Amino acid sequence: MAVVTGGNKGIGFAVVKCLAELGLNVVLTARDTQKGEAAVEALRAQGLVGHVHFLLLDVSDPISITTFASSFHAKFGSTLDILVNNAGVSFNGLEENSVEHAETVIKTNFYGPKMLIEALLPLFRCSSSSITRILNVSSRLGSLNKMRNAEMRAMLEREDLLVEEMDGMVNMFLRDVKNGTWKSKGWPSYWTDYAVSKLALNAYSMVLAKRYSYNGSGLSVNCFCPGFTQTTMTNGKGTHTADHAASFVASLALLPPHQLPTGKFFSIGKKATPLLNTSSKL
DSSP states (O other), X not given: OEEESSTTSHHHHHHHHHHHHTTOOEEEEESSHHHHHHHHHHHHTTTOTTTEEEEEOOTTOHHHHHHHHHHHHHHHOSOBOEEEEOOOOOOOOTTOOOOTTHHHHHIIIIIHHHHHHHHHGGGBOOOTTOOEEEEEEOOGGGSGGGOOOHHHHHHHHOTTOOHHHHHHHHHHXXXXXXXXXXXXXXXXXXXXXXXXXXXXHHHHHXXXXXXXXXXTOOEEXXXXXXXXXXXGGGTTOSSXXXXXXXXXXXXXXXXXXXXXXXXXXXXXXXXXXXXXOOOOOO
């Protein structure tokens, strides 16, 4: 059983379709009931009857996350094998860099996946013969080389990084936005709020991967950057389609246990790197 957030369009819709075509039962989530149900009907019309289900979820709303987890458990039990955190927002055009909606971006792109993972951890299927998987759709904009604030970068590079420190970092960023000082404080210079949200998501994924690799729980946590994909976020511009990106997501999510890493950052056409990597072409 797989859950894909933000599944009513773009990469999320393509991932749901790809996984369902491979025979998996997939829960497509969306924050709009009408759009989510329409997406499910579109997939069922393509022959994917019985494989795709819809549950309402707004990852920026803690109450919605709690309700979703309860609904999933009531309908499917503790049967979750794969979670693809795809839902995300940016309010900037390709050449814009406003932070007007920074709080919404942080809530959706960082705190949303974080809270959802914590809510769903008890619902992952426990099996000695398999590995449950979390794949967070992230961005190379969250690479360490985008962080010009030396103090924050040094913190993120530490092996013993704490979740509380990540929370402190994003809160500091939001304070700088509120105070109008964010441009001078060394935060990423391109799509700043989006970059900070993905930097925090990468860091949280690294901490989570380390935590569960130590206790032998059979949980793999990785991130994937789909690159410059043709979606509404890019106004339809890009070097490849959502279907192309989705095929990589499905391949990563379904790697056999002996090939499945944890704590890695994947991107199209690149080798896996540590989650908080310093290389980026963006």
